[in-house]
Amino acid sequence: MIPIASFITDFWNDQLVSNSRQGLFLVLVGFLGSFGFIRMSARLMRSPRVPWWPGSVVSDSGVHLHHLVWGISLMIGAGTFGFWFFDTHPWLEICAALFGIGAGLTIDEFALWVYLDDVYWAHEGRSSIDAAVIAATVMGLVLLGFQPFEFRTGSTAAVIESTVGVLIWLSVLFISLAKQRVLHATFGAFLIPLAIYAACRVGKPHSPWAKRFYGERNPGKQAKAEARFAPGRRTERFKERVWDAIGGAPEEEYQAKLTAHAATAEAAAEVRRRAERHAAGPSGTLEREP
Numbered sequence: 001m002i003p004i005a006s007f008i009t010d011f012w013n014d015q016l017v018s019n020s021r022q023g024l025f026l027v028l029v030g031f032l033g034s035f036g037f038i039r040m041s042a043r044l045m046r047s048p049r050v051p052w053w054p055g056s057v058v059s060d061s062g063v064h065l066h067h068l069v070w071g072i073s074l075m076i077g078a079g080t081f082g083f084w085f086f087d088t089h090p091w092l093e094i095c096a097a098l099f100g101i102g103a104g105l106t107i108d109e110f111a112l113w114v115y116l117d118d119v120y121w122a123h124e125g126r127s128s129i130d131a132a133v134i135a136a137t138v139m140g141l142v143l144l145g146f147q148p149f150e151f152r153t154g155s156t157a158a159v160i161e162s163t164v165g166v167l168i169w170l171s172v173l174f175i176s177l178a179k180q181r182v183l184h185a186t187f188g189a190f191l192i193p194l195a196i197y198a199a200c201r202v203g204k205p206h207s208p209w210a211k212r213f214y215g216e217r218n219p220g221k222q223a224k225a226e227a228r229f230a231p232g233r234r235t236e237r238f239k240e241r242v243w244d245a246i247g248g249a250p251e252e253e254y255q256a257k258l259t260a261h262a263a264t265a266e267a268a269a270e271v272r273r274r275a276e277r278h279a280a281g282p283s284g285t286l287e288r289e290p
Contacts, residue, residue, distance in 0.1 A: 019145075021143055022093060022096075023092060023093065023096040024096070024139065024142060024143050025143060026093055026096040026097040026100060027096050027097070027099055027100035027103070027139065028100060028136065028139045028140065028143060029097065029100060030096070030097040030098065030099065030100025030101040030102075030103070030104065031100040031101070031103050031104040031107070031135065031136060031139065032100075032104065032136060033100075033101065033104065034071075034100070034101040034102075034103075034104030034105050034108075035104035035105075035107060035108050035132050035136075036104075038067055038104065038105055038108050039108060039246065039247055039248070041053070041054075042108075042120070042248070043247075043248045046121070046248075046254070048258070064118075066109055066112065066118075067105045067108065067109065068105065068106055068108075068109040068112055070102070070105055071101075071102045071103065071104070071105030071106030071107075071108075071109075072102065072106055073102070074098055074099070074101055074102025074105065075099055075102035075103060075106060076102075077098070077102075078095045078096075078098035078099035078102060079095075079099055081095050082095035082096065082099060103135070104132075107128065107131050107132045107135055108128055108132065109128060110127055110128040110130075110131035110132070111124055111125040111126075111127045111128045114127060121248070121250060121251035121254070122250060122251060123250045125247075125250070126243055126247070126250070128247070129243050129246055129247045130182060134182065134183075134186045137186055137187070138186060138189070141187075141190050146190040147190070148169065148189050148190055148192075149162070149165060149166060149169055150162075151166065169192060169195075172188070172192065172195045172196055172199045173185050173188065173189060173195055175198075175199040175209070176188060176195050176198040176199050178203070178207060178208045178209040178212075179198065179199070179201070179202075179203025179204060179207050179209040179210075180203060180204040180206075180207035180208075180209075181198035181199075181201070181203070181204075184197065184198030185198060202221065202224050202225050202228055203225060204225060204229050205222060205225040205226045205229055210222065210225055
């Protein structure tokens with residue numbers, strides 16, 4: 001235990017405090033912890049194997065209080081007190097951890113922001129997992145010291161050069177996102193060659209970019225996009241398996257699995273019953289070998 005405690009202390013002081021990154025680290029830890037816990041809790045709530053797990057918070061009038069509400073409240077409170085206790089330890093660290101917890105609860109229902117509907121277990125709800133992965137990735141890269149660009153202000157020429165560079169950087173990211181190359185754009189925000197690669201490649205067939213520049217305007221590009229991002233491709237299947245592991249399967253797939261498991265269990269029970277009746281023999285009692 002002593003070596004572990006020493007490692008944690010050295011990491012906290014040498015890597016975080018000395019670089020003034022302890023606040024961001026606690027935001028990231030709180031974010032990952034709360035997102036992981038609330039996803040696990042939601043999956044347990046709909047599982048028939050753990051009926052004792054507490055359910056959703058519903059008022060007497062039937063209003064469902066989504067955990068988005070608690071997340072926003074935590075973020076507002078922690079953010080306000082974070083400014084109040086700025087550079088005051090340990091209150092600043094406590095506010096950072098609470099802010100991260102609130103952010104995790106809020107991002108878990110990101111799909112509710114977009115669709116204004118409870119699509120948590122629908123296929124559209126997968127956007128919440130996308131948002132969580134992107135947010136955690138960005139926070140992790142910033143924590144490791146990556147920065148998208150350096151805006152120089154030493155001279156007029158430097159300011160103009162930096163401004164042009166930022167505009168190009170934002171344009172490339174915008175094109176990548178318009179093509180729904182989200183992960184490329186996320187990492188490309190810190191590694192600009194990756195964003196340029198995504199901006200130059202074909203977009204997804206149902207992306208805003210495809211709706212504007214493909215389709216009837218450019219049937220060849222539309223066909224290329226549909227062939228490149230065909231349903232059931234290997235990378236998409238891998239992503240779906242990872243997303244299932246993180247956030248659970250969509251409701252239709254989950255119910256289909258439950259039905260299949262129930263049918264399998266019923267078939268196995270029927271086989272056991274037939275075996276028992278066969279072993280019992282005509283007399284109705286189990287036959288014993290002499």
